[in-house]
Amino acid sequence: MKRRVLSYGTSGTHSSISPLSDFGLALSISDYDAFILDPVALANHAFMPDILYRRRKELRDLVQVKGGIVICILRAEPLVNFGQAGVTPAYTLFDPAGHPQVTFLRAKLQLGLGSQIRLVQTAKGAVSGYLRVLQQHLHFEAYLETDDASVVQSGGTVFAVNSLGSPVALEFSVGGGRLCFVPVAEGITGERLGAAFAQVVDAHFGGKINLGAGG
Numbered sequence: 192m193k194r195r196v197l198s199y200g201t202s203g204t205h206s207s208i209s210p211l212s213d214f215g216l217a218l219s220i221s222d223y224d225a226f227i228l229d230p231v232a233l234a235n236h237a238f239m240p241d242i243l244y245r246r247r248k249e250l251r252d253l254v255q256v257k258g259g260i261v262i263c264i265l266r267a268e269p270l271v272n273f274g275q276a277g278v279t280p281a282y283t284l285f286d287p288a289g290h291p292q293v294t295f296l297r298a299k300l301q302l303g304l305g306s307q308i309r310l311v312q313t314a315k316g317a318v319s320g321y322l323r324v325l326q327q328h329l330h331f332e333a334y335l336e337t338d339d340a341s342v343v344q345s346g347g348t349v350f351a352v353n354s355l356g357s358p359v360a361l362e363f364s365v366g367g368g369r370l371c372f373v374p375v376a377e378g379i380t381g382e383r384l385g386a387a388f389a390q391v392v393d394a395h396f397g398g399k400i401n402l403g404a405g406g
Contacts, residue, residue, distance in 0.1 A: 197218075200231065203227065203381055204382055205385030205388065220246060225262065226259070230263060230264065258367030309352055315348075317362060324386060331359040342361055
């Protein structure tokens with residue numbers, strides 16, 4: 192089956208990935224099987240309030256109705272200007288898709304920079320592919336001030352930690368869908384980054400991602 196992947200704010204390129212050039216475009220995230228987001232790309236723009244409500248609903252439908260997957264670069268949470276709706280923390284976009292999990296993530300999220308990342312070898316899930324492909328090119332810009340057991344209690348899995356054992360890569364299963372948060376990758380081509388994203392999508396759906404064009 193052909194998988195359709197939509198990406199906003201990342202340089203990853205792949206024959207399955209379609210870039211979203213403007214977050215406010217009249218194009219539905221829930222028409223796709225996967226959505227990739229670098230939240231820092233939202234911080235330098237102002238959007239109409241209706242875009243916030245629409246994107247929240249689309250993300251909910253993608254994850255909870257279609258059983259799709261969201262891949263988000265884990266950063267200290269930027270603020271997004273949605274006009275009359277106010278300045279909104281970026282990760283609240285995911286609230287309808289996985290409210291308890293997103294609430295937990297936001298409560299534990301801390302700014303922190305570093306390059307010492309240790310993979311959790313026993314962890315199994317979609318995020319493993321991203322870490323495996325890009326392991327030598329990752330650094331973290333945020334972490335969760337919590338431990339593995341607390342993440343597990345919140346329905347999540349930790350895939351990588353910093354030198355203090357704090358999570359820097361994790362995912363949450365939400366019904367048949369998935370919310371993934373991964374470290375920043377630098378010093379690689381867009382093709383290699385796109386291939387890493389495709390590995391995550393492939394793992395989520397349990398089969399080879401189709402190499403036809405998305406869109």
